Amino acid sequence: MRKLIVGVAALSATALLAACGGGGGGGNEAEPTTGSSAEETTSAAAGGAGEIVIWVDANREPGVIAASEKFEEETGVAVTVVQKEFGDIRSDFLALVPTGEGPDIAVGAHDWLGSFIVNGVISSVDLADKTSEFSDVSLEAFTWEGQLYGLPTAVESVGLIRNTELAPDPVGGTFEEMVASGEATGAQYPFLIKTGPEGDAYTYYAFQTSFGAPVFQQNDDGSYASELGMGEEGGQAFATWLAENGQTGTGLLNTDITLDIAEAEFMAGNSPYIIDGPWNVAKYEDAGLTIAVDPIPAAGPETAAPFVGVQGFYLSAQSQNQLLATDFLVNYMATQEAQTAIYTSDPRPPAMNAVADSLADDPVLTGFLAAAENGAPMPSIPEMNSVWDFWGVTQASIISGAAEAGPAWDKMIADINGAIG
Amino acid sequence: MSVTTTRGAEPLPTTSHARNWRPGYAVKLLLMALVNAFGVYTIWAAYLQSSWGIAIGSAVILVVVDWIYFAKRTLPLKYIVPGLLFLLVFQLGSMLYTGYVAFTNYSTGHNTTMDQAVDAIMIQNERRSEDSPSYPLVVVRDEDALGFAILDGETVRVGTAEEALADAPDAVVDGTSIVEVPGWEVVPRTDVLTDQELQEAVLALRVPVSEDAEEGSIRTREGSTGAVYRSSLEYDQDAGTMTDTASGVVYHADQQQGLFVAEDGTALTVGWRVHVGFDNFTRAFTEADYSTAFLRIVLWTFAFAALSVASAFLVGLALAIVFDDTRLRARKLMRTLFVLPYAFPAFLSALLWRGMLNPNPQYGLINDWFFFDAYIRWLSDPFLAKVALLVVNLWLSFPYWFVITTGALQSLPDDVMEAARIDGAGGWRTWRSITLPLLLVSTAPLLIASFAFNFNNFALIFMLTGGGPRFTDTSAALGHTDILISMIYQISGAAGGRSDYGLASALSILVFLVVGTISALAFRQTRKLEEIL
Missing domain, CATH: 1.10.3720.10 (MetI-like)
Known part of the structure; x- marks a missing residue:
């Protein structure tokens, strides 16, 4: 009896296994004709033959899917769009590309370029004649040592957002004029800029460049050298300006104004101006404000040039389907149709000239494009990574009065140079 | 069949409760069948991915689990094994990997293997000639060689990796696309796109523009247009060196640092992971x-x-x-x-x-x-x-x-x-x-x-x-x-x-x-x- 039971058990187990195994194992036989479950598991990780995998954030996903449909139709190649958190893409791309599990194409910000280059995970992109269709700053941003490494889609920079109810007219070109007209409105704050205890070197950068102190020295073609450009007089003048307008000076700049506070006060109508980017426009408009966007006024003698951040698509160096991926990127994504689709799903100021022109009747968008025109791409050279850790914190300590402007700035320069090595 | 209880001085069971046919046993059988199905599926999926470590590991685990739940003498293990397995898979795995990484220089700039670093360095140093136009291109082949045919103005020129571009006067052109090249089979674009091996061969192919290597070679990135590219570095795999073709500087692969280093200490951008012993432990x-x-x-x-x-x-x-x-x-x-x-x-x-x-x-x-x-x-x-x-x-x-x-x-x-x-x-x-x-x-x-x-x-x-x-x-x-x-x-x-x-x-x-x-x-x-x- 016992033997019989064991026998039955073994039989039924085998039968069950066969049934379950059939689902997984059948995939092999059925693979050439139908997309079976086994095939799907392989494809999710890395592009198999005749297929490309694209990592994209939730906002841009519909745009990329729209662009990929035409490609799939014309070439018969399957495009798998994998949705990921934008902030996770950088580290996941770095970690997974070397293992062969990475995507063929991934969306990203141009300032990741430096670490992607030294880690050897991206391939160059040749847009050939199409380069003339994109704005110069967007191409500059994805260029490293004279070679292009990505397809730009959006160009962003901070600008001076104006609450038209409080300040109906565009402001003059200098910081003093802006403060004067801000004070004339009688609002609680003449202007707002988010600072916080860790500082915000990104948002402050336009003011810094107006003193002629770019973070890195720029070559004649606009690319950045690896020598710091803010260690000279310009940088010191900016540091002095921070102290003069900080909490021990005029109080216009204040580390207590964190991101949340700045946004909340502006939405409450307590300030006519805020330095902010296009990503917050929807928030302000939802709060019932009517806004306009102007270029950032200069605090120093030169033009205030904010950082321009460019977003676009990278091509993996270890892609098994680089030819397909390049074909998709250059011949299907670098088109007005696809770029418009991406703009529609994620409305950021577009990098493609034709798309920008078609949106000329949107004043906020053109305002940001004008603000970005003054700007310079945020450096993507690997050395930039070493700057962030010290930059904002030092500015914050000068603004709060915790440190003396001159020595603190000098120490920051020394620290950054030490970190760059 | 005797009554199976373990209490008091009642007779010992003649069968193990592991094989006794009761409702509980049926449930166990069902659960084990599911476990086995999942295990076999995992092994199969790992096999398809050529992940041999995972395939062999899962096979061993599956056999051990089956033995434990169907054998007589493994009562304590039946309780311990699930927890032990999860510990093994989720804790020990990451601990071992952490231990491995601690002895390498895995960091920014040392993110990949040496082969991939070489790939990346070659990519970064191969530039399109600034004056090169884009040529319409098709992939061609005969019995043993793969080549490119490009449309240069009105003339079609054909070449392979060994033979520099030469005019093909009898080729048939329709608009800007090359339809036929005598002596060669024009590979349809769909073939290039769907055959992965062919795709890689096409990407790797460089057709010299002329006998003079200085003039660069034709390369295609997406299979339908080509342009002249020049590489400023030459890789010698046997010697493990990169040579700058312009300045003649030789960079040696330094397996201590995981970098290509020249005599004067300058290094190429991309490095790779190497073992560094206890360096990381002393650096702090x-x-x-x-x-x-x-x-x-x-x-x-x-x-x-x-x-x-x-x-x-x-x-x-x-x-x-x-x-x-x-x-x-x-x-x-x-x-x-x-x-x-x-x-x-x-x-x-x-x-x-x-x-x-x-x-x-x-x-x-x-x-x-x-x-x-x-x-x-x-x-x-x-x-x-x-x-x-x-x-x-x-x-x-x-x-x-x-x-x-x-x-x-x-x-x-x-x-x-x-x-x-x-x-x-x-x-x-x-x-x-x-x-x-x-x-x-x-x-x-x-x-x-x-x-x-x-x-x-x-x-x-x-x-x-x-x-x-x-x-x-x-x-x-x-x-x-x-x-x-x-x-x-x-x-x-x-x-x-x-x-x-x-x-x-x-x-x-x-x-x-x-x-x-x-x-x-x-x-x-x-x-x-x-x-x-």
Whole structure:
């Protein structure tokens, strides 16, 4: 009896296994004709033959899917769009590309370029004649040592957002004029800029460049050298300006104004101006404000040039389907149709000239494009990574009065140079 | 078939309960069938991916599991194995990998294998000639060679990797696309797109423009257009050298550093991972940037963990004693209220506290309500930031100890208390000699666990101070309230900036050793407490 039971058990187990195994194992036989479950598991990780995998954030996903449909139709190649958190893409791309599990194409910000280059995970992109269709700053941003490494889609920079109810007219070109007209409105704050205890070197950068102190020295073609450009007089003048307008000076700049506070006060109508980017426009408009966007006024003698951040698509160096991926990127994504689709799903100021022109009747968008025109791409050279850790914190300590402007700035320069090595 | 019970002096079962046919057995059979199905599926999927390690590992695990649940003598294992397996898969795997990384230079710039680094360097140094137009291109082949045919103005030119471009006067052109090239088979574009091997061959193919190598070669990136490219580096795989074709500088592969290095010390951009022995373990102590910060961070980590546990335990215990007094009214309500801080997610509370601790009384509630609108820099002064962290952590964790000690107090034996009272012990004496020792028997293991938790309390540090305020005397991006785990996070580059996984892994192992040793020692001490009973 016992033997019989064991026998039955073994039989039924085998039968069950066969049934379950059939689902997984059948995939092999059925693979050439139908997309079976086994095939799907392989494809999710890395592009198999005749297929490309694209990592994209939730906002841009519909745009990329729209662009990929035409490609799939014309070439018969399957495009798998994998949705990921934008902030996770950088580290996941770095970690997974070397293992062969990475995507063929991934969306990203141009300032990741430096670490992607030294880690050897991206391939160059040749847009050939199409380069003339994109704005110069967007191409500059994805260029490293004279070679292009990505397809730009959006160009962003901070600008001076104006609450038209409080300040109906565009402001003059200098910081003093802006403060004067801000004070004339009688609002609680003449202007707002988010600072916080860790500082915000990104948002402050336009003011810094107006003193002629770019973070890195720029070559004649606009690319950045690896020598710091803010260690000279310009940088010191900016540091002095921070102290003069900080909490021990005029109080216009204040580390207590964190991101949340700045946004909340502006939405409450307590300030006519805020330095902010296009990503917050929807928030302000939802709060019932009517806004306009102007270029950032200069605090120093030169033009205030904010950082321009460019977003676009990278091509993996270890892609098994680089030819397909390049074909998709250059011949299907670098088109007005696809770029418009991406703009529609994620409305950021577009990098493609034709798309920008078609949106000329949107004043906020053109305002940001004008603000970005003054700007310079945020450096993507690997050395930039070493700057962030010290930059904002030092500015914050000068603004709060915790440190003396001159020595603190000098120490920051020394620290950054030490970190760059 | 005999009745199978294990109780008393009844006869021993003739069959193991593992094979006895009862409803429970059917359920087990079903569950095991599912386990087997899943196991076989995993093995099959791993086989398809050519992940041999996973395939063999899962096969071994599956066989072992089957043996355990169908054999007679494996009763204890039946209970232990599921937990053991999960430990193996989810803990040991990542621990072993951390251990492996700690002995490599895995970091920004050393992210890949040497082959991939070579790929990347070649990609970065192959440039399109600035004056080169884009030519319409088709892929052609004969029996043994793959080649390109390009349309240069009106003429079609054909070449292979060995033979430079030559005119093909009889080729047929339709508009800008090459239809036919005599002597060659034009490969349809769909073939190029769908055949992966062909695709890779096409990508790797370089057709020299002329006999003169200086003129560069035709290359295609997407299979339909070509352009002239020149490479400024030449890789010699056997010698392991990169040679700059313009300057003649030779870069040797240095397997110690994982870089291509020239005589004068300059290196090429992309490096690869190599083993570096114990370098990472000594760097924290020897490298100037880290060594000054490291010691202070270690001390603060111990202080933070110890003070957090001690303060929360004492406050929780004091409240528990007060609310243990039956004379108090509305005890249940009060007790419930005290648990509230514990009921909120800790990281959310930390963020709230961060806002409330804003130094400006206009925004910061703490300064506004409790410090007469004074401007106190809670989070940017090195000492006050530490105080703030401890206070917030106290607020977050005293309810836990309140609950634990309330339970423990209520379970203390009344007779011992009574005996103490009869022996003439006063309140303090009873508490000191009876209550506290008895309490510690049951709570000491929790104190140790809590210490270990606070030793690695990353969420609170990250959310409240982010490690700041920054040290001013070191170039490392570390601060006064950084504990070891947040230092590791900073070094790993997860927050952005340069990442050094090798050093971060080595430090993680050190932290593990510290916490492990302390816990082991402390648990041994608690055993002594039990002897009081």
